[in-house]
Amino acid sequence: MKLVHAADLHVDSPMLGLSRYEGAPVERLRGATRRAFEGLVELCLRERARFLVLAGDVFDDDWRDMNTGLWFLKALGRLREVGTDVVLVRGNHDFQLTAALAWPSYLHELSKEGESLRFEREGVVFHGASFPSRHVHESLLPRYCHALQGLCNVGVLHTNATASREHGDYAPCTVEDLLDKGYDYFALGHVHRRAVLHRAPWVVYPGNLQGRQFREDGPKGCMLVEIDEARVSSARFVDTSVVRWFDRRITLATDDDLDALLARAREELRAAAGASEGRLAAVRLSVEGACAAHAAVIDRGGWIVDQIRADATDLDDAVFLGEVRLDTAPAATIEALRAAQGLVAELLREIERLRADEVDLAAHASALAPIANKAGDVVDVEDPAFVARVLDAAEALLAQRLTEGEG
Numbered sequence: 001m002k003l004v005h006a007a008d009l010h011v012d013s014p015m016l017g018l019s020r021y022e023g024a025p026v027e028r029l030r031g032a033t034r035r036a037f038e039g040l041v042e043l044c045l046r047e048r049a050r051f052l053v054l055a056g057d058v059f060d061d062d063w064r065d066m067n068t069g070l071w072f073l074k075a076l077g078r079l080r081e082v083g084t085d086v087v088l089v090r091g092n093h094d095f096q097l098t099a100a101l102a103w104p105s106y107l108h109e110l111s112k113e114g115e116s117l118r119f120e121r122e123g124v125v126f127h128g129a130s131f132p133s134r135h136v137h138e139s140l141l142p143r144y145c146h147a148l149q150g151l152c153n154v155g156v157l158h159t160n161a162t163a164s165r166e167h168g169d170y171a172p173c174t175v176e177d178l179l180d181k182g183y184d185y186f187a188l189g190h191v192h193r194r195a196v197l198h199r200a201p202w203v204v205y206p207g208n209l210q211g212r213q214f215r216e217d218g219p220k221g222c223m224l225v226e227i228d229e230a231r232v233s234s235a236r237f238v239d240t241s242v243v244r245w246f247d248r249r250i251t252l253a254t255d256d257d258l259d260a261l262l263a264r265a266r267e268e269l270r271a272a273a274g275a276s277e278g279r280l281a282a283v284r285l286s287v288e289g290a291c292a293a294h295a296a297v298i299d300r301g302g303w304i305v306d307q308i309r310a311d312a313t314d315l316d317d318a319v320f321l322g323e324v325r326l327d328t329a330p331a332a333t334i335e336a337l338r339a340a341q342g343l344v345a346e347l348l349r350e351i352e353r354l355r356a357d358e359v360d361l362a363a364h365a366s367a368l369a370p371i372a373n374k375a376g377d378v379v380d381v382e383d384p385a386f387v388a389r390v391l392d393a394a395e396a397l398l399a400q401r402l403t404e405g406e407g
C-alpha cells in the first residue's frame, strides 16, 4: 500500500517579485504551483496511492476568489479513479480559507482540536491538528494522542521542528517530542527545504512541492511511502516540480579575464538547463572573486549582464535568467597596493584619506555638481552613500588599470 506525502504547495502563490525581470515567463512561473499539483495527482494515479497526505500550506493565504478552490477540487477529483483518500491539516497559510466550499467525502480535514482518523481495513490511523489561527506559538503536540497498537500510525503536523530561522517559529517542537508519540511516520510541513529528520520511525519534511523563488533551489517534490503489514517499509523522494530554481555562484580566479567570466556564465546556464531535465530552469547568477575581469566589470558591467542574457536566450525556452550580480574585486588587493611605493600607492592613499574626511569629500563632490545636474536624477552628489559608491568604484578601477601595466 502506498501513501504520498506533500506539504507547502502554496497553490496560486502570486510570485510577485518576478515582474521586475525583463522578459520573465511570468505566466509559466505563476502557473507552476498548479502544474506541480497536477503532477502530484498524476503520481498518485500512477502509483495507485491509497492515501495522499497534505501537511499544511496547501494554499497561499485566503483565496482571492473561488477559482483557486474550484480548480483544486477539480484537479483532486481525478483521484476518485483509483480511490485515494486525502488527509490534510491546515497550516499558517491556510487556516482561514474561504469556508463556502464543502470538501468532497474523500477529503478529510483534521480538526483544530486534533483528531485521529482510522482506516480499519488498511490498518492505518492518521493523527493531526489544523492550525487554529495563523500565529501558533505553542506546540500542537498535546493535541496528538499516543500511537495506537496494531495500526500503522501516521502523524500529520505543520510545525517548525528544526528551529529554522527561515520560517516562522510556529507550533514549535523537537524531533524528540515527535519520536515520543511512537508513530511510524510523521508527515511534516512548514519548512520548505526537504529534510529527513529521522528514519524508521520516519520524521520527514518533503519540502515545498514547487519552489517559488531563487533561494528555494534544487529538486522539489513529495515523498512516496510504502506501508507493508502496518509498517513503513520505504520512503523516497519524487521530484514533481515543473520549474527548477538555481541560485548559482561563480567564483573567478586571479587570472580569469572577461572572456573567462562570460565562458563560465555560459557554462552555468548550460549546466542548469541540463540538470533541470526538461523543466524550466530559473537561474540567478552571482559572479565574485578577485580577478582580472574586474576592470571590465567596473567599466562595462551593464554590457556584460546583457551579453550573459543574450547567451541565455540561445538556450531557447529552457532557461529563465533572473538576477545577475557582478560582485568581483580587483586581482591585487588594494591594501597591498596602498602600502607600496610610487604613484599608484599615492593615489590610493589619497582616496583612503578622502573617504575618512567627510568635509573634504563633500567639497570634491559638490565641485562636480554642474556635471551632475546634467545627468539628472541618477547622479546625486549630495547623497553621501552615492559619493561613497563612486569612490569605491574609482578606487577599484584605478587599482586595476594601474596594475595591469605592471604585470
Ligand SMILES: [Mn+2]
Pocket (backbone or CB within 6 Å): 008, 057, 093, 190, 191, 192
Ligand atoms: Mn509554507
